[in-house]
Amino acid sequence: MFILVDDLGWSDLGFMGNPVYQTPNLDLLSKESVVFTNAYAPAANCAPSRACILTGLNTPKHGIYTVGSSERGKSKFRKLVPTKNTTILKESFTTLGEALQENGYTTATMGKWHLSENPITQGFNINIGGTTAGHPKSYFSPYKNKALKDGPKGEYLTDRITTEAINFITKNKKNPFFLYLPYYTVHTPLQGKEKLVKKYKAKVNGDDRFNAKYGAMVENMDANIGKILKSLKELKLDENTLVIFTSDNGGLASVSSQFPLRAGKGSYYEGGIRVPFLIKWPKEIKKTKTTEIPVSGLDIFPTVMEAVNNQKKDSLDGVSLLPFLTKNKEIKERALSWHFPIYLQAVNKDKDQARDSLFRTRPGSVIRKGKWKLHEYFEDKGIELYNLDSDIQEKNDVSKKYPEKVKELYKELKAWRTKRNAPVPKELNKNYKE
Template sequence: MNLIITKATKSTIILAVILTMSACHSKRVNRETVEKPNIVFILVDDLGWSDTSFMGNPIYETPNLDRFSNEAVVFTNAYAPAANCAPSRACIMSGKNTPAHGIYTVGSSERGKSKDRKLIPTPNTLTLDEGFTTLAEALKNNGYTNASIGKWHLGEDPKTQGFDINIGGSHAGHPKSYFSPYKNKNIKDGEKGEYLTDRLTNEAISFITDNKEKPFFLYLPYFTVHTPLQGKQSLIDKYNAKINGDKRFNAKYGAMVESMDENVGKLINTLKELKIEENTIIVFLSDNGGLASVSNQFPLRAGKGSYYEGGIRVPCIIKWPNKIKEHKRIETPITGLDIFPTLMDVVKDTNNYKLDGISLLPLLTENKNLEQRVLIWHFPIYLQGVNPKKDDARDSLFRTRPGSVIRKGKWKLHEYFENGELELYNLETDIGERVNLIEDRQDKVEELLNELKTWRKVNKAPVPKELNLDYNPI
């Protein structure tokens, strides 16, 4: 039997082949999309390295984070990219260190009294320029649906920088109230007395539930535990009894920490109930060290706003059940600048964003050691003191003065621009930065100072030199 193929039949066959190939391609694309892990990035505000029970705090209770940490990788030498809120968040979102975006602090760089400032500080930038490719924009280009639920602090609306949903985020650095009514234009008030941390978590759970069938990026930057100190009364009562007058601890702060922990637990349980936990990478981090006037960061020195360890060392947990099989504590120093490149590695994005951090994925999933590198913080401005006794700073007037800091291995060097003063510490034996080894290890001082100066030159980091005519050294 001869098969006669007419022109019409031939066209039909070709069309069928094209449709079949298209369907196969569509299935392949959809399958690749589904295989991309969901990303949950929890950023707590002002949570100190010493403020959770999984990091050894004897008073504040964080049972959910304790369980979470036992199922994940804990970095004991994790650092914020800056010692206060806005610059740290700008670094995390842009993947760039402070000289690139010029956000060094919150508000003016001329903090404290003019008569106490020897130098004219570098002007501060208030908003993250939209010319930067943010972490959210990069993930959006990889097929992710993105939500920012909580504090933004880098502009008026995160939806202009890669997020599809914004709940609660604006330029504001802290809430007017943790209890409804919130007086926040980007979140509807709940019932009177509703607690903001609970509300943000419920919004996050709704977002996860609505988007569980496709890859999502949930950025959950809680306002807590930033001031104003406001916790649930039952928890405040609990911690008042537990603290029993010990002035190292704060009952309202403890209540806020425990509420945060409870909500992290609710979020993780939701991922389990929806059966998507295995394919979800969770990053838990703080934006800077704890505020020393509220929470003592012992054994670390100082707190938020300082470039001693208490101001920049933070708790960090990363979990990804599908890929991270070994749960342990890692002493390798890392920084919040590493989050962006790590997540790009996770989603296999090979674009060159010229990021300042490195991917932690080989360390997390293959147990490969990272090559030793330097970590650098640059702060060419002033930040006034809060509580001279509790700040534990170099002097009673400022939490920090203009300077740069470098860590390499166990060594950490501080350089201050007003008088060229230097401090060198061996963090292996002196985590509290009490013994300045500047006279004993001139070789190490010279090595680190040269690296620091080279970094500033390459990154065009501004160093203030102009004298302030109002300065009164008395």
């Protein structure tokens, strides 16, 4: 079972240190799991991250870099012509669903798909609620979702998807199944249940780092995950069910502060790409722990494949975490890289914490290796270097202090791009005005 929450930030859960939003079920799950505190989404927003996770391939290989157009923000402020974005995941790519179908699993996706018109053609036997849409029109029925029948008026979407998920698990309890549960929550529109919103208004008490409607959505999401975990236990499936929980990207900074991380969704500072991540599989993972080893959503595909005794690699960009999880074998130090040859406009210039007030993201690439993280920006040939061990907030650019480290990481980043034929935009935008 793979739970992928939409736009849930690294610091938005109790077990990750959030002082306001209550997540008792996930807090308990974290104590029964291996928790990765340095886990990263493969991209800073929805569609590219999901394409990466579900194919095991980084963005240059499938060409999905953002949602919609790569020409986001006003043209006069864009110095370069960005790489054209791909919006649909081509069926030539093998998804995690297809790979598991080939291994005898009944597969279902329930919630947000966002990669094509219908996931049934890309590895899923059952689709409930998944279309090209990136967010729901309403969290309360009627949903106006062509892949989901409306429930009683006022029914809550996250509750409904959970009910469908439990029904699927119950029906398939005697067979191998893969449940991909990409909840629409906690993506906008911010719509929580009235009682919970009232509760969080009192808890937030005017503190603009938090949001009462968002808190209501987080707590409801947690309660529903609790229902599913309880169902697994009652069906005696919990010991041998591999459960993965994470988010597709960082939280939206204008909605919920990602402090102590800088920025949020859409940015390649830590707040935009660092996410909560845990794995539970009692039958095979005998020791629970919390680890600071950096991992990526790209690692999910190879991990699941090894878990079902399929060593098929297909030039995947992640690594299997299974030897570390089950045998405590060391994960060799490696670089994690991101490429975003596109623009993404600002949401809130005061809360975005971007390089400038106009864009959350300008074209560039990022590499993290060990404690070091290097940003490269193509417009101004800007380089930034951060020591994440001492500066998790990415406040202090130390590129001038450590020129040899810059040289080393930059060389590795360029080699990574070359190997993957990653496009670097160079054409000047004729509408640009300095």
